[in-house]
Amino acid sequence: MPVGMVAEVPLAGRSFGWDQLGTRTADEDFAPLLAELDRPLDHFKRFIGDTALAGSRGGIACGLDFFGADQVVLGTDCPFDPEGGALFIREIIAAIDGLDVSEAERRRIYEGNIRRLAGHRRRP
Secondary structure, eight states, X not given: OOEXXXXXXXXXXXXXXXXXXXXXXXXXXXXXXXXXXXXXXHHHTTSOEEOOSTTOHHHHHHHHHHXXXXXXXXXXXXXXXTTTTHHXXXXXXXXXXXXXXXXXXHHIIIIIHHHHHHTOOOXX
């Protein structure tokens, strides 16, 4: 199930906040367990993000930078906008079309990723 693009986005390619998880417990040593686990931030990168950000081009670009074009699907939050759905759909499409991404990435966001996730192939 896609989730809204809410995650700690690395600043300049680095993020250390989540790496503190489990390191400040005084009564138990979690170092051996933590050594066996992926970084917490890496788990967030396995999520599927969506574009339901009220048409925020910057927010969508930030999510794409974090998740990558293969992990983002079109989302609109329809009908939850002041126009009953049309406003967010229109603004999200404009935001996606205004992004500096390839046409192939745009197609994956619009339809390819959700088809892949749902196991549905495009008809010729």
